[in-house]
Amino acid sequence: MFYREAGDFKTSYSKDNQTFPIKIDRVGYYLVLLVAFLVVPFMLNDYWVNAIFLPFLIYSIAAIGLNILVGYCGQVSLGTGGFMAVGAYACYKLMTTFPDINIFFHVIIAGGITGLVCVVFGLPSLRIKGFYLAVATLAAQFFLVWLFNRVPWFYNYSASGQINAPERTVFGIEVTGANTEAWATYLFCLVFVVASAWIARNLTRGMTGRKWMAIRDMDIAAEIIGVNPLKAKISAFAVSGFFVGISGALFFAVYLGAVEVGEAFGITKSFLVLFMIIIGGLGSIFGSFAGAAFLVLLPVVLKVVGVDMLGWPTDMVAHLQLVIVGGLIILFLILEPHGLAQLWRVTKQKLRLWPFPH
Amino acid sequence: MSEQIVYALEVFANGLMSGVLYALVALGFVLIYKASGIFNFAQGVMALFAAMTLVGIQNGQVPFAHLINAVLGTHIHHFGWHIHSVLALIFTVGVMILLAVAIQRFVFRHLVGQEPIILFMATIGLAYFLEGFSDLMWNSEIKTLKFCVAEGTCLPQGMNMAIDEAAYNAFGTGFFIDNLDISAAIVAVMLVIALVAFSQYTKQGRAMRAVADDHQAALSVGISLNFIWILVWSVAGFVALVAGIMWGAKSGVQFSLSLIALKALPVLMLGGFTSIPGAIVGGLIIGVGEKMFEYCFGTGQCFGGIINLGGATENWFAYVLALVFLVFRPQGLFGEKIIERV
Secondary structure, three states, X not given: OOOXXXXXXXXXXXXXXXXXXXXXXXXXXXXXXXXXXXXXXXXXXXXHHHHHHHHHHHHHHHHHHHHHHHHHOOOOOOOHHHHHXXXXXXXXXXXXXXXXXXXXXXXXXXXXXXXXXXXXXXXXXXXXXXXXXXXHHHHHXXXXXXXXXXXXXXXXXXXXXXXXXXXXXXXXEEOOXXXXXXXXXXXXXXXXXXXXXXXXXXXXXXXXXXXXXXXXXXXXXXXXXXXXXXXXXXXXXXXXXXXXHHHHHHHHHHHHOEEOHHHHOOHHHHHHHHHHHHHHOOOOHHHHHHHHHHHHHHHHHHHHHHHHHOOOOHHHHHHHHHHXXXXXXXXXXXXXXXXXXXXXXXXXXXXXXXXOOO | OOHHHHHHHHHHHHHHHHHXXXXXXXXXXXXXXXXXXXXXXXXXXXXXXXXXXXXXXXHOEOOOHHHHHHHHOOOOOEOOOOOOHHHHXXXXXXXXXXXXXXXXXXXXXXXXXXXXXXXXXHHHHHHHHXXXXXXXXXXXXXXXXXXXXXXXXXXXXXXXXXXXXXXXXXHOXXXXXXXXXXXHHHHHHHHHHHHHHXXXXXXXXXXXXXXXXXXXXXXXXXXXXXXXXXXXXXXXXXXXXXXXXXHHHHHOEOHHHHXXXXXXXXXHHHHOOXXXXXXXXXHHHHHHHHHHHHHHHHOOOOHHHOOOOXXXXXXXXXXXXXXXXXXXXXXXXXXXXXXXXX
16 A cells, blocks of 8 residues: 555546545545544534634635635735625624524625625736735725724624624524533534535636636746636635635624624734745645644644643743744744645655655 | 814824835835845834833833843843943844844755735834844833933924914814924924935945846846845845834833734835835825824814714724725835736
């Protein structure tokens, strides 16, 4: 059982084009899915779900969304927090306005609405490029947060200005509100994660994804060979917004339950998701997962080591965490600008030869 | 003159003054961008770090006291002395130069030839690192910054009485301008003159401009890129220090100081990334624009209050203005024309 293509014969075009051409990869992928759906839910408790699994799953969706925009299409966005807020507030308004419809559809429609908003803020990308665009997306970030803070209609005129997720069920099992079971919320998010990753993976390796990558590599050249920059850029913004919106909706409805917009979806959130895709790997779906896992686990590990084991004060560990995250980002950019995903690729390349290096 | 017009004028003047402060931060960005093509997101955090270092040295704080205490179980916090402001300023400049050397040595020397966007992200990482580092070094509580050249001659603060009184005599209403803002404006003008003089009339300044113009040509006539980049980062560090002192004296040395970097970004976009006059004009436009917009539409005091957005529009106005402006002129007011080739 070596890690090789050899001996794995393909007899049809569809088999030749499959996502995982190597058998071990394929088996591993199904195994991971199996464990995630059938084993993990039985081993979970509230701490694990709230500290690690839910943030990991939800940030993975956001990272996939942002990776499509930044990693595949090359349009740097610093407005992720604002777009997540759109998803959250859209989901909230839908949940309270149409309480009879299943929350599953609310989340998807919230994603769609975010996609539309994202397109509006993406329109200037046709004129503005590079850094200028990155700064322009900050306009979206600050404007949207301000909007949700100032217009009472968005938070249903509640006195605190917060939005609270009402209790909603899927197949009779509660997934939002105060009385949820750990495994139910986990599975609900997992379904969205798997669907998002599957859609994103297949979009990016098809015609649409190739157009995005052509725009990323050099937009003028892409235009000359017949890629329509308007369609490519706008579709990237729309798809990216869709995923980011879903993650924002889940972040609010399933994970936090109650949200104050400036706190939950501020500029730091935009940077967090951006760091995830830098560390994970720009232009890689696996990288989105790896980066999200890394930046979700790092604070937990630091807290366990620093506060619980060494007994250091919490604020100092928080500062140390900033230093470590910043240092790691610089280190990654120096050593491996393509992130964890590239390390994984290199490992796989080495594995193909192992144990006979020649 | 009616009271409302005087009040609008007052808003306008205060906008100009805060615009000067934005321009101070933006200036640091432009310097580094021109010389090395790095868009330095960490400029605001550098201002925070500089201000914290100045206060820390002034008050004789022990660096990393928190960390040392946690590791060794000691209870140190201050050396117990106070250092004269000017001396502390000189030490802080030294620290900023060390920082510039470290940044160049450990970060950007390894990233030569990378795409601009990678460099930009590295500066975001640098901003995070420096933020945590300065909190670790000087702890994160809010500090007050008092900068005194001699006993009794400090950075002035509070309302300028002379202007207020003159306005009262002329129009019958008061006119509020902070003394600190006036001194900030004066310092900013002096700083710009000094920078222009430095880059026009000194050997190093000329070398700096040569590097900004063309790296390879500069290299081939014998200019050390490494030295120039360290020099540029040091100058940017000095500008950050000045900005840090002004903002720190205005609103206390605290985390929110690093957020002024975000405000400097639309200033840069308006003025163009490569133009020093652009940074200043952009800063003034943004400063006046956001104050006037907040006054007119944010709190609804113009045109009979037709539009009242409910305040706090300062958070986003600058960005939206820059965004709308860029759609019509992508390189900013004074930026070089962007030419794209395949």
